Every structure is written in C-alpha cells, then in structure tokens.
Amino acid sequence: MTQVDAPDPAATRRVGRVLTYRKPALLALLFPPAGVPAMIHSLRAGRLAKARRVEEARIQGGKARDWAWIAVGVGLTCYVVVFLVWLLFANHGAVRRTYFKPDVFFGVKEYHAVAGSCATQCAASIEFHFKYWSPMLRAFWLNIQVFLITEIIVLIWALVVAIVRLLPGKVCAPLRWLATLYVDIFRGLPSILVIFLVGFGFPLAGVPIVQDWSKMQFAIIALTLTYGAYVSEVYKAGIESVHWGQTAAARSLGLSYAQTMRHVVVPQALRRIGPPLLNDFIGLQKDTATIFFIGAFDALAMARFINNNNATFAAYTMAAVLFLAVTVPFTRYLDHILKRQKLRTQGGT
C-alpha cells in the first residue's frame, strides 16, 4: 500500500460501479440453502468487475441480491417454524401432550395400540372422535347463537346511537349528551365487568321486565351494551367521512334531513365502514366467551368441564380451534374485500 491516494470523487461516483452484494451474501450464509448461491454469485460478480466485464458482473450481482432476499424470506420462515416445532417437543413432549393430546383430538390412543381387528380399531377411533368434539360443538353453538343475535341487535342499536349523536340543532342537545354519555361509559368498561354487572346484578336487583330472563339473554344485553358503544363510534366516523357536498346536494333537491341520511349519507358510510365493522365483530365473537363467567355453559365452560373430569387440558385447545374456525375465515374474507375494493377504486381512475 504505497499509494493510498484520496479516492477520486469522479471514480467513486461513476454509475458504472458494480454492486457485488458481498455483505448481504455473507449474512445470507446464516441460511445456507440460499446463502451459498448468494455468495457464489457475489464472488463471481467481484471477479467479473475486476476484469471490467461490467455487464456480466451486474447480472451476477443481481442474482446475489435475489438469493440474499430469498435467504431473508424463506430462511427466517424456516427458522421460526423450526423453533415452534422444537417448542412442541420441549420438555420431553409435555408441551405437545398438554395442548395437542391425540386421543382428545383424533380419537387415537397414544401409547397403546387398540387391540383387536381393524374394524374394532376404527369403531373405537370413531367413538373417541365424537366423545369430546360433539359436546364441545354443542356448547360452542351457544357462543355462535349469542354472537349472531348480538350482532344483529348491535348493527341496529349502534346506528340509532350514532344518528342520535349526530342530530342537528340546539333542541336535540340533551339527546346528543345522553348518547355520548352512554358511549363514554360502555367504551370505558371492560366487557367482562359489564357481563358481571348485568348477569348477576339484574336478577339480584330484580330489575323490572328482565329479571327472569335467561343467562343467554343477559349475555346478549351485556355484549350489546358494550359493542353498541364501539360500533356506534364506527358508524359515526363513517357518516362524518361522507363529504358535506353530498348532504348539500341532497338537501338542495328537497330531500329532508332524514331522507338525506337514509338514501345518501348512510349508504355511503356503510360501504366505507365494512372493514372496521368486521373487525369489531371478530372482537365480539371472541368476547362471547365471557358468558362463561356468569355460568352459561358455552365452549369455554365445556372445555373446563372436560379438563376437570378427564384431566385433558387439550380440551381448551379444542375450544381455541373452534373460535379460530369462525374468526379466521372472517379475517380472510375481510382481507379479500379490502383487496377487491382497492382494485375497483384503482380501476376506476
């Protein structure tokens, strides 16, 4: 190194410089299946660059970059999956046995093969199969019912609350305050506390009309109170997001305030709030599990019952699977709608 001259600014700024991606390739070696090709291409790019074969060197550099990204995408995924599988078998398989006991899930005895012919094996298998799943499903049906009924009531109730909060004029001010007070209270309370207050409190206090209702009905009241407050906020935001020019246009045609809301503003608001609304309903579906705490026999209660009687903690996993079976399609559908909306609006311009 006799001649360490200051780098020629013109040379370093040359566009013809070749990127060899040496450092990304080195990092990519942490995931050899992609890291090794990345390194090979990177080294080739360096050699070609030295030989001033710039075009070929760039192609090799580009390949090195692609492989480095593959190392990130595929490699990281692999390592995460491996870690999770390892967790499953940790503590001599106790984790797996606790959460995913095969005889609970699939009706297969784990350690001793079922004696006898194939036919009896199959029969035993089917018997086990239904032993836990069918009561779980029956209990989960209660969650589904509560969810569906509450959802329908909430959709209507929350819209009423939102419209009251947006009523115009001084005379409606007390009504607006009342609606705002309601929303403030029930957005601020944990849903589990509301379900206690309603489910145990109403019968205890002998609240008129509803005191003799069933636990399921109390659960529906409590969840409607909580989610009505959330969803009314969603409605309100949606209604306010509709441009005032729409209201001006509708009113100028002679439509009344109510007609403007009904035909012009609310339909446009509904289109926009689909995604946040679905979001709240996924939350509602999950929160139906809180009815367990006022003694309704739902999926969570059944899981505890099975666990207590058979010492099979995996029953809780079954409950989890059931909830996911409802909420995951929901979220996938939500993504699908959003993607379609995006495509449609992009295509429109």
Added chain:
Amino acid sequence: MAFLEIDHVDKIFGTNHVLKAISLDVEQHQVVTLIGGSGSGKSTLLRCVNALEEVDGGEIRLDGDRVSGRGVDVDALRREVGIVFQSFNLFPHMTVLQNVTLAPIKVLRLTRGLAEERGIALLKRIGLDAKANEYPDRLSGGQQQRVAIVRAMAMEPRLLLLDEITSALDPELVAEVLNIVRDLAEQGMTMMLATHEMSFAREVSSKVCFLHEGVIHEEGPPEQIFGNPQKERTRAFLQRIIDAGRL
C-alpha cells in the same frame, strides 16, 4: 314585484361580513350572472337563495313569499329552486339514472316508472341516455356536470342556481356544459349563475352583476358591464380578466 327579490341581505361568518345589504331582483325567464373575484360573495349569495346558508339580515322573497329566516319550509323552497355545484356532488353509490330519479321519487312522490321515463327523456336531451346505468365515476367531469344539471332539472324547478359549474372542469369539457345552460336559457329557464366564463356571461345574460367585497358594485345589461363599465373597480376587474386572456 319581481319573481325573486333579494332585499338587503346580510351574511356574516364570524367576523367576516360576506354579504353587505345586497339587493337584487330577478324576473321570470331572466338569466342573471354574478361576476367578481373569489371571496366576493357570489357563491354565498346563491347558497342563501337556496337556504343552504341562513341569512343574517334582510330577506329573500320568491314569487312574493318570504323564503328566508324562521318558519320557512326549506324543503318546499328547494323543490322550487335547484342548484348545481362546482364539484358536481353526484351520489357515487347510485347510477346516473338513480341520481336523477331519487328526488322525484322521494320528494315529488312520482312512481318509479314515471320518474325513470322522465329521467331517460332528460338524459336523452343531453345525449347521455346511454350512460343511464353507469356509475358517476365512469363518466368524465363534463358528463358528470351535465348529469348534475339534469338531476336538478328533474325536479322541474322554477329557478336554477349555477355555482361556478365549469370551474372544476378541464378546458375542453367546458363547452359541452355551457351548451346545456345555453339551451336552458333559450327555453326560458330562470337562472342565476356565478361564473368566470366572461364571454359566456356576455352572451346569455339578461343582467350582469359585478360583486366586490359583498356589495353589488355595478349591475346592468351585459353590453354595459362588458362594453362600457361605469365604475373604476369593474373596469379594473375586467382588465385583469382581459390580461389573463379570458375575455
């Protein structure tokens, strides 16, 4: 007694005195044009006539009836007075035909069949009947504005207000919209319009009013305002328009 009488109307936004005791008469079958710089109060005046803004003083009379202030049935007023906006404001969730028929069905209580028949006839007159079942976002700006005019006309108003209806359009789309306004003028539609299209104003107006800072500075027939303006401010405004190559 004029058809529309604007009688010493005041409008105040906070500390901003937008309209200062403005008086203006519009006779039936007249086209009255408001010109003036931005912020001169043209749009506000139109919106007051349609009760989209409340007046803070004075009153507005339509056919002798007071239509401003307390106790007025604004929905009834708006059945008689249509308005078209700068930004079209078509309902994006409805087809062109639904846009046009909504108010006739809901407000005039026409049957759907009759309303659609009339709507199609109106759309035919502006050459857009083929677009009846399209949504507004499939139409060009000029087409959207033409539909907006038809939507207002479907209510068969006795007075039509046009609030800078070509200001949001690309230049090559302005003519198709103005042609419709010209047709309406020839058919005797009573109109009040705010516009920056001076040559158009000169051509169709029965009366031109130059607004400046909430006051009608000068009013008269278009020949006078554009040909021989009497007031210094009017001359200065028109000179700026000419300098910008717009007249």
